[in-house]
């Protein structure tokens with residue numbers, strides 16, 4: 001449970017809010033590289049951390065992300081003409097380059113140098129791992145580009161999708177670090193989804209509904225260990241990584257690809273759920289890629305605006321017969337929309353003064369504490385928050401079976417670090 005002011009602090013990320021300022025310490029995913037597929041292609045509206053922006057790719061292939069609205073009289077540059085190394089406002093022809101600098105003002109006298117004085121606020125936009133990343137903080141504090149493993153492996157080994165989620169980022173992210181819901185909400189899919197089925201670990205998941213959580217602080221966030229009973233008194237450990245502010249890696253299953261999420265606030269009542277699947281040592285197969293594109297695993301079927309086809313306007317295509325028969329636990333199909341439906345059902349910003357937390361919520365409780373502590377240190381002492389440093393990002397999740405006397409974080413220490421070319425620890 002949180003006090004109202006704590007809930008406000010953690011859920012508000014606009015430019016002038018405390019957490020909004022801290023969120024702007026990180027490189028965050030802004031759009032898929034595929035959304036700007038070629039030079040001079042149509043610009044794309046991007047709303048992030050409550051700021052309305054426009055992204056475009058110029059004639060030379062440089063990416064720009066800047067204020068959506070023309071400095072002249074506020075026209076949305078989504079209507080702009082992307083031509084000759086700049087985006088031109090269609091109202092009176094003012095033109096901006098990828099840094100937001102106005103480079104032409106064709107409705108002013110030819111000798112006027114006023115264009116030089118006009119610049120839209122803008123942010124860097126850089127491709128890595130099929131994702132366009134931006135950094136929206138003060139330029140002097142800009143960290144090096146992110147090095148999450150999914151974005152660093154060769155392109156054939158990784159796949160990323162995104163979907164629009166109609167609730168605050170925090171309740172979505174909290175679903176990602178709450179591994180106890182998997183044995184309930186997702187139980188119908190663990191043994192049937194092509195990207196999950198067949199792993200030995202699945203049986204431990206389904207066979208022990210009361211995992212014991214052990215949550216340990218990591219340099220960048222938390223190791224969230226969920227312990228379930230295996231054979232001969234051994235324990236099956238699923239260790240999720242949470243890296244601040246909102247990056248998670250779900251523990252692997254068998255030889256399947258490894259997946260995880262980023263939750264990025266669009267504004268305080270909606271967010272992007274980014275979902276990636278990668279394998280550290282092999283290319284994804286055609287079957288896997290076909291399944292991912294079809295919305296299997298943690299991905300979703302979406303429309304042209306990345307809104308899921310199953311959404312709150314159609315009750316997420318609730319299937320009561322499947323729910324009754326146990327084919328799905330909640331009646332909703334697929335991991336992604338099972339998660340999104342229950343998270344959106346809490347309302348746009350869940351009231352955390354009214355919740356009833358129990359022992360299996362310890363990951364969520366510690367993540368909130370960690371965030372609150374980091375915001376305080378950042379605001380009061382200018383301390384750079386966890387998760388900005390590259391070594392905090394070079395981590396992995398793991399699934400292991402251990403004897404009962406071995407603490408997971410010691411036994412799996414190396415498995416929790418991303419060593420390029422080394423296979424993940426998986427059961």
Ligand code: FES
Pocket residue numbers: 070071072073074075089090091092093094
């Ligand atoms: S409003 Fe954009 S040029 Fe006039």
Ligand SMILES: [Fe+2]
Pocket residue numbers: 175181182185186335339
């Ligand atoms: Fe889930």
